[in-house]
Amino acid sequence: MISDQVLEIQNRKGHFVDQTKQTVAVIGAGLIGCSWSALFLASGHAVRLYDPRTEAGDIARAFLAEVRPTLTALGYDCSGFDAPALTICATSQEAVTGAEIIMESIPERLDLKQTLYAEIEPALLPHAIVATSSSGLKLSDLQALMTDPARLVIAHPFNPPHLIPLVELYGNDRTAPDVVPIARAFFEGCGKVCIELKKEVPAHVANRLQAALWREAIHLVAEGVATVEDVDKAVWAGPGLRWAVMGPHMLLNLGGGEGGLRAYVNQFADSYAAWWDDLGHPALTSDTVAALTDGLTQEINGRDYATLRATRDTQLLSVLTALRAARA
Ligand SMILES: NC(=O)c1ccc[n+]([C@@H]2O[C@H](COP(=O)([O-])OP(=O)(O)OC[C@H]3O[C@@H](n4cnc5c(N)ncnc54)[C@H](O)[C@@H]3O)[C@@H](O)[C@H]2O)c1
Incomplete structure (x- = not known):
């Protein structure tokens, strides 16, 4: 029963x-x-x-x-x-x-x-x-x-x-x-x-993507390629803006022109292979963390936590509202 x-x-x-x-x-x-x-x-x-x-x-x-x-x-x-x-x-x-x-x-x-x-x-x-x-x-x-x-x-x-x-x-x-x-x-x-998710992986999907990007962002700072502020700018003023609209696969499909992702791969496969080989594997040592926090102090320029959070949320609201209108 x-x-x-x-x-x-x-x-x-x-x-x-x-x-x-x-x-x-x-x-x-x-x-x-x-x-x-x-x-x-x-x-x-x-x-x-x-x-x-x-x-x-x-x-x-x-x-x-x-x-x-x-x-x-x-x-x-x-x-x-x-x-x-x-x-x-x-x-x-x-x-x-x-x-x-x-x-x-x-x-x-x-x-x-x-x-x-x-x-x-x-x-x-x-x-x-x-x-x-x-x-x-x-x-x-x-x-x-x-x-x-x-x-x-x-x-x-x-x-x-x-x-x-x-x-x-x-x-x-x-x-x-x-x-x-x-x-x-x-x-x-x-x-x-x-x-x-169709199977279990540590950190699910989005945090893995974030971890991959942050790893390279840290590496670029640690290697002295660019400042913390400029690395952040390279994301929000560059691909980050596109990522709010479409994901990386779709965007690179567009990057291949009418030929789509296949054309993109034909052109860039060797470049990506070399770039992937060159990506960094930084560790969050005290020196690296100090470099990041020093750089952030410059970028923050005296703004407090509440101000930064309000800035983030006001701008997120603008993006969400604009996307909703565009997708309606
Ligand atoms: N912070 C992030 O960016 C983020 C993003 C996505 C998911 N998460 C996940 O969300 C969860 C919470 O993270 P958070 O950042 O809000 O942590 P938090 O430390 O800000 O908040 C945790 C709260 O849980 C309370 N708490 C502790 N033991 C409890 C209990 N037995 N019963 C009820 N409440 C209890 C604490 O008092 C505290 O207020 C975690 O599993 C974290 O992985 C966090």
């Missing part, structure tokens, strides 16, 4: 028919958890937030106030930024009670995440999905101590998740087949752009 719990889980999709109004537990109110909370609330969901820091509620509310104008300008409805849509909870179990989606955003430590899952599992709805923001922990390790590992999915955002569209989804052979599609529908309903 099939138990009630199994029947509930088999009927998971039935619980996610209305993607516009879910109850989402956000566990962890740091950089990522606050940003997720803002996005979910602005997307019409109820958020139950838990963080052991006593000041977490104040931090979250201050963050919501800060990002409200940006999200409003993007067309989100921020009227639910207060109670009753937002509930600050005293325990993780209280936060997950009644929640369909659990967005875990606690520090990147396997033991902490495994302990949290063990703590919340008894209080979860049978059909609830647990999504982790983890940047690089293995899903199989995260699932290891779970009673029901089928409900766990990686949903890795790019900072700040309330603005950057990308969410990288990964479910393995222990993840229930309906969990990734449900997670995709949920995040797309919040305006996100999802990709799905």
Whole structure:
């Protein structure tokens, strides 16, 4: 005989028919958890937030106030930024009670995440999905101590998740087949752009690409080829602007003219082979870090953290708004 719990889980999709109004537990109110909370609330969901820091509620509310104008300008409805849509909870179990989606955003430590899952599992709805923001922990390790590992999915955002569209989804052979599609529908309903990994690799896709670029950026500074500021400029004033519009494969396909990527490869294959051989393998030694931070001091030129963050977000808003209009 099939138990009630199994029947509930088999009927998971039935619980996610209305993607516009879910109850989402956000566990962890740091950089990522606050940003997720803002996005979910602005997307019409109820958020139950838990963080052991006593000041977490104040931090979250201050963050919501800060990002409200940006999200409003993007067309989100921020009227639910207060109670009753937002509930600050005293325990993780209280936060997950009644929640369909659990967005875990606690520090990147396997033991902490495994302990949290063990703590919340008894209080979860049978059909609830647990999504982790983890940047690089293995899903199989995260699932290891779970009673029901089928409900766990990686949903890795790019900072700040309330603005950057990308969410990288990964479910393995222990993840229930309906969990990734449900997670995709949920995040797309919040305006996100999802990709799905077909196999597990450390750091998923986007962080590997970022790591590859940063490695060479560090190498160029360490070798004295260009200053920190000029290397940064080479990205934002150059290919970075194109990358906001299309990915590297598509752009180089255009770089080959009418002949596309094949023509590009015919022309540049030998060059790339030589360039790849010449790329650096820097280490983050104290000397290298000092060179980077000295260079950044010049580039920052006295601006404080809040100013830099506001500059980033204002300009991101302009790019997102312009792209949305261009793609409409
Ligand atoms: N920072 C980034 O750029 C970035 C980007 C994408 C994904 N991530 C991932 O998001 C997750 C969170 O990263 P972050 O940068 O927001 O970290 P953070 O340190 O800013 O925030 C973590 C929060 O979790 C809280 N916390 C600790 N233990 C907890 C527990 N048991 N239950 C509930 N809350 C707890 C802390 O008090 C803190 O407020 C990590 O897995 C990280 O890999 C981070």
